[in-house]
Amino acid sequence: MMEAVIDNLKKRRKINRRKNTDSASLLAQAITETIKGLSESSRVELRIAGTSQDAVMNQDAMIDTARARTRALALEQAAATKALFAQWQAEDATDDPEELKRRDAEMLELQHAMNENRKATGERIPFPELETRA
Amino acid sequence: MSLSAVFLDEGPLSWVTQKPGETPDSDACQAWVINLMTQGVLVCVAEVTDYELRRELLRQELRREAMGQPKRGSVARLDSFIALPGRYVPVSTNAMRQAADMWAQIRNAGQPTASDKALDGDVILAAQVSIFAATQGIPLSEIIVATTNVKHIDRFVQADLWSNIRA
Numbered sequence: 576m577m578e579a580v581i582d583n584l585k586k587r588r589k590i591n592r593r594k595n596t597d598s599a600s601l602l603a604q605a606i607t608e609t610i611k612g613l614s615e616s617s618r619v620e621l622r623i624a625g626t627s628q629d630a631v632m633n634q635d636a637m638i639d640t641a642r643a644r645t646r647a648l649a650l651e652q653a654a655a656t657k658a659l660f661a662q663w664q665a666e667d668a669t670d671d672p673e674e675l676k677r678r679d680a681e682m683l684e685l686q687h688a689m690n691e692n693r694k695a696t697g698e699r700i701p702f703p704e705l706e707t708r709a
Numbered sequence: 710m711s712l713s714a715v716f717l718d719e720g721p722l723s724w725v726t727q728k729p730g731e732t733p734d735s736d737a738c739q740a741w742v743i744n745l746m747t748q749g750v751l752v753c754v755a756e757v758t759d760y761e762l763r764r765e766l767l768r769q770e771l772r773r774e775a776m777g778q779p780k781r782g783s784v785a786r787l788d789s790f791i792a793l794p795g796r797y798v799p800v801s802t803n804a805m806r807q808a809a810d811m812w813a814q815i816r817n818a819g820q821p822t823a824s825d826k827a828l829d830g831d832v833i834l835a836a837q838v839s840i841f842a843a844t845q846g847i848p849l850s851e852i853i854v855a856t857t858n859v860k861h862i863d864r865f866v867q868a869d870l871w872s873n874i875r876a
Contacts, residue, residue: 641846645713646749648795653746655793660729660739663786667728678731681769681781682723688765689719696827701720703858 583608712876713851714751716798716838717742719761720857721871722754726762726786738871748876754791755837756800757830763787798841800833808836811865822861835865 583605669675683705690700700706717725724738742752766783773780791797811832815821823829834854842849854862855871862868 637846638848642713642851645751645795645845645847649714649746649749649751651794652752652796653743656746656752656790657743659789659793660743664729667782668730670730675730678728682727682732682735685723685765685769688768689723689761692761692765693830696829697824698827698829699822699831699858699860699862701718701723701857703860 579609579612581605583612711851712745712750712853712874713847714753714841714845714853715745715874716753716755716834716841716852716854717758717871718834718854718856718862718868719758721855722758722762722787722790726783726790728781728786741871741874745874745876750876751795753798753841754796755798755834755841757833757837759787759791759797761830798837800837801840804833804836804840807839808833811836815864820864822864831862832865835862838866 587604587608686702686705690702690705693700721738721742724732724735725742727735729739730736746752763784766787770780770784808829812829815832816825822831838852838854839849841847842852850867852867853874854866854868855874856862856868857870859868859870
């Protein structure tokens with residue numbers, strides 16, 4: 576703040592060179608200008624702070640809306656997925672040991688194939704436990 | 710951690726689309742997704758994950774067909790599962806551009822996640838998750854990839870073993 580007062584004092588001296596303004600008056604003018612400048616920048620800061628706060632509040636409100644939308648969609652998904660799984664249960668459920676053994680073998684074959692595909696290109700494999708088992 | 714959405718990686722996706730009673734894992738995984746959704750967590754499938762599972766299911770079906778065996782209906786189950794509301798997240802131009810950016814950055818940082826010759830499904834999945842968060846207005850921190858192998862996918866996006874994820 577002192578630097579600002581000195582700068583303003585220098586400006587005042589230049590402006591008042593031809594006038595016989597005394598040093599005390601020049602200093603008073605410089606201080607007044609500095610304070611005026613400070614209060615202006617304070618107003619600017621307050622305005623920016625207000626805008627940022629509004630933006631944060633708007634963003635929070637938007638996120639809350641997105642969460643509510645997502646939650647409603649998830650509940651819709653839950654009902655539809657339960658119905659789908661029930662349908663699969665009705666169509667495909669079995670307790671035949673041979674059929675269960677066959678399904679297990681096919682699942683294992685699928686998992687090995689998925690691993691092989693990614694291993695070939697050095698990618699992360701989906702079923703690492705199969706590799707340690709082998 | 711508050712969760713809004715879970716993206717199924719190909720491992721959990723292969724389990725949730727199995728016939729009931731196929732394996733204890735598939736039954737547990739099906740119960741787990743129902744529990745998530747019931748508690749308001751969206752369960753999503755990225756197009757790249759669908760592609761990676763679908764191509765293997767098709768290969769298996771074609772092999773069965775060639776041997777004169779009946780179809781297992783696995784592709785039809787995958788189709789039904791991803792057709793449910795809010796489930797399928799298609800690949801977009803923005804996602805592919807983000808994936809390209811991630812792919813280049815991770816290689817320049819000397820931490821490649823796959824061979825340079827690989828298309829690198831993991832970066833495409835991570836980019837799809839990231840773009841989904843941005844377009845839906847959900848913080849990325851509220852989305853997680855449910856997987857059967859976390860290894861280095863969590864460099865790009867939040868990920869955990871499916872069985873560790875709770876709503």
